[in-house]
Amino acid sequence: MAVPPEGTPCWADAVFSDVEGAKRFYADVLGWTFAEASAESGGCTEACVGGKAVAAVVPPMPGQEGSSQWCLYFAAEDAAATAARIRDGGGELLMEPMRIGDLGTMCLARDPGGVVFGLWQAGAHEGFGATAVPGAxxxxxxxxxxxxxxxxxxxxxxxxxxxxxxxxxxxxxxxxxxxxxxxxxxxxxxxxxxxxxxxxxxxxxxxxxxxxxxxxxxxxxxxxxxxxxxxxxxxxxxxxxxxxxxxxxxxxxxxxxxxxxxxx
The missing domain is CATH 3.10.180.10 (2,3-Dihydroxybiphenyl 1,2-Dioxygenase, domain 1)
Incomplete structure (x- = not known):
């Protein structure tokens, strides 16, 4: 799929203390299969439907343990420039833009009302490989x-x-x-x-x-x-x-x- 316009939801992931348990649950409920975990992206494991990436499950970083929640990422043409607009608009950056190898650049933020979301500036990983089909x-x-x-x-x-x-x-x-x-x-x-x-x-x-x-x-x-x-x-x-x-x-x-x- 082509890189979507800036501001379009383009990816979703969630941090799970029990990644294997999450994989079993979503495989049974949504029919997901899973790729190999990526050391480059902190142990992130892509979930797939029909061989196309639809989401990811991620192990916690030290100090990140706790209740899980899905995070939605929005496409950004320039994550650093969008991060600056987040600050200017009264939002908070939880994680500064960080390059993930050749996959792309991610950023985590919170809006003024407390809603957490992410940015994704695509590299080799463009985002959802499929949408609006069962499991996606x-x-x-x-x-x-x-x-x-x-x-x-x-x-x-x-x-x-x-x-x-x-x-x-x-x-x-x-x-x-x-x-x-x-x-x-x-x-x-x-x-x-x-x-x-x-x-x-x-x-x-x-x-x-x-x-x-x-x-x-x-x-x-x-x-x-x-x-x-x-x-x-x-x-x-x-x-x-x-x-x-x-x-x-x-x-x-x-x-x-x-x-x-x-x-x-």
Whole structure:
């Protein structure tokens, strides 16, 4: 796949204390196979669907042990320049841009509302090898208790065009170059107080209910759903090591897609 435009979600990974346990879980739930771990990238192991890279599982660095969470990376033409804009926009750099051999350059950051995300400036590794097929990434949403900060930060950083989803919910969609690339929703009281703001990553599945069954039988926790929507039938899941993600069957849709309006 070609390198996507700057600001497009292009990769996802998660740090797991038990990498082998994570590999078994996601192999069973999402059908992933795994490449050999890469010493060049700190033991990162690529997950594949049909031989194409779709995500990665990563062992913790010293002092990084703790609960896991999926991290979404956005394409950057120049990671150093984008990192400077993150600082200027009130964000925080958790890891300065770092070159990973000839694979590319990565950076980790936090928006003013506490949402952690990454940047990826592609080298030999361009990002997702496949999207929107069973087992692969297809969508993501910012979950935050301070939506105003995210709504100001991300559109300014990546020149997104925010739209409001009609229907009374506090939900935004960020468009980039005429294509919807990211959602944003407010965390309600349904979320436990200790749940941090984060970006929820959606992986495509052929059957949402079957994926939920496989996940819960293997130690995962059903957070919500399954529920039918105009975009697909989806459910939110916590894996056995605490990383939250969603699964969605985009072929099973119910109802009409809500209208959107631009936000000034």
């Amino acid at each position: 990434y297809c969508w993501a949403e910012i979950l935050t208790r301070d939506p105003g900060k995210s709504d100001a930060f991300f559109p300014a950083l990546f020149r997104d065009r925010p739209k409001r989803l009609e229907g009374g919910t506090d939900f935004r969609i960020y468009d980039l170059g005429g294509r919807s690339v990211l959602g944003r929703t407010r965390m309600t009281d349904d979320f436990p107080p200790e749940a941090p703001p984060h970006i929820n990553v959606y992986f495509t599945v052929a059957d949402c209910d079957e994926a939920v069954t496989r996940a819960t039988e293997r130690g995962g926790v059903l957070r919500s759903g399954p529920v039918d929507t105009p975009f697909g039938r989806f459910a939110a899941i916590g894996d056995p090591q605490g990383a939250d993600f969603s699964v969605i069957d985009v072929t099973t849709t119910v109802g009409e897609v809500p209208r959107t309006t631009g936000v000034a």
